[in-house]
Amino acid sequence: MLDYDKEAECYDASRGGEARAETAAHTVLGLIPPGPGRLLDVACGTGIVTRRLAAARPGLRVTGADLTPAMLHRAAARLPGAVVRADSRRLPFPDGAFDAVTTIWLLHLLDDPEDLRAVVAECARVLRPGGIYVTTVDKAAAHNVGSDIDAVLADRPRRAAPDATATVVAEAARHGLRPAGQGSFRSPGQGRSPRRTIADLRRGWFTQLPPGEPRTEEFAARLAALPDQERPRADPVFRVRAFRKPAPASP
Numbered sequence: 399m400l401d402y403d404k405e406a407e408c409y410d411a412s413r414g415g416e417a418r419a420e421t422a423a424h425t426v427l428g429l430i431p432p433g434p435g436r437l438l439d440v441a442c443g444t445g446i447v448t449r450r451l452a453a454a455r456p457g458l459r460v461t462g463a464d465l466t467p468a469m470l471h472r473a474a475a476r477l478p479g480a481v482v483r484a485d486s487r488r489l490p491f492p493d494g495a496f497d498a499v500t501t502i503w504l505l506h507l508l509d510d511p512e513d514l515r516a517v518v519a520e521c522a523r524v525l526r527p528g529g530i531y532v533t534t535v536d537k538a539a540a541h542n543v544g545s546d547i548d549a550v551l552a553d554r555p556r557r558a559a560p561d562a563t564a565t566v567v568a569e570a571a572r573h574g575l576r577p578a579g580q581g582s583f584r585s586p587g588q589g590r591s592p593r594r595t596i597a598d599l600r601r602g603w604f605t606q607l608p609p610g611e612p613r614t615e616e617f618a619a620r621l622a623a624l625p626d627q628e629r630p631r632a633d634p635v636f637r638v639r640a641f642r643k644p645a646p647a648s649p
């Protein structure tokens with residue numbers, strides 16, 4: 399996993415900024431029934447999306463939780479008094495405390511299947527019966543837009559995606575969560591250019607291609623041979639899934 403204490407400073411600008419936050423929040427809220435309630439945004443990062451969730455639905459009391467101090471520091475400036483430092487594998491909230499729980503761009507980071515299990519279990523636990531869990535899935539695949547860059551990267555070594563839809567659906571089911579909808583959001587301006595992809599390669603973005611290794615430099619050289627080095631290719635489109643925690647049947 400990237401060191402998010404180091405990422406914090408450049409995080410918003412390098413992850414699509416407010417334009418991405420707006421499309422993400424819009425899609426996530428579209429999967430959460432209207433009305434007042436409490437929402438927990440797990441792994442809220444800098445709060446760039448969390449703030450929009452709160453602003454778009456004044457009836458929602460939104461809390462952000464994240465493990466990384468530098469990310470959380472920024473979130474606290476956006477959502478004063480509404481963020482807590484917490485590990486998503488052990489959430490410091492009672493059972494059933496929230497009407498909605500979100501994990502936006504978290505599950506793809508969880509290489510250890512036990513971590514994925516623990517996070518989904520905790521999200522299910524803190525959700526009230528009848529509540530909704532919304533999460534991004536298949537994050538890495540969002541960048542495959544059929545471009546010449548994708549063609550170069552197609553045969554790179556890669557790890558299995560921890561947030562593959564089938565895995566997340568199965569894990570949600572283990573914890574009693576049932577599919578309740580899906581959506582997607584575009585991240586305007588986050589399309590890759592060859593130059594930016596080379597920079598990402600060299601800073602360890604592609605986890606199976608460590609910076610400085612000959613194989614990494616081979617990919618960098620192939621990317622450097624593409625035309626239009628500065629031109630971003632198509633914007634990535636990120637997928638989102640929603641799950642409901644069933645309410646007990648009435649007597």
Ligand SMILES: C[S@@+](CC[C@H](N)C(=O)[O-])C[C@H]1O[C@@H](n2cnc3c(N)ncnc32)[C@H](O)[C@@H]1O
Nearest residue numbers: 402441442443464465466469484485486502503
């Ligand atoms: C890619 S960022 C996503 C941030 C935010 N949700 C967004 O969409 O901008 C991933 C975040 O997950 C946080 N994170 C990673 N592991 C975590 C854990 N076990 N518990 C809580 N937060 C975690 C990182 O600190 C980072 O802020």
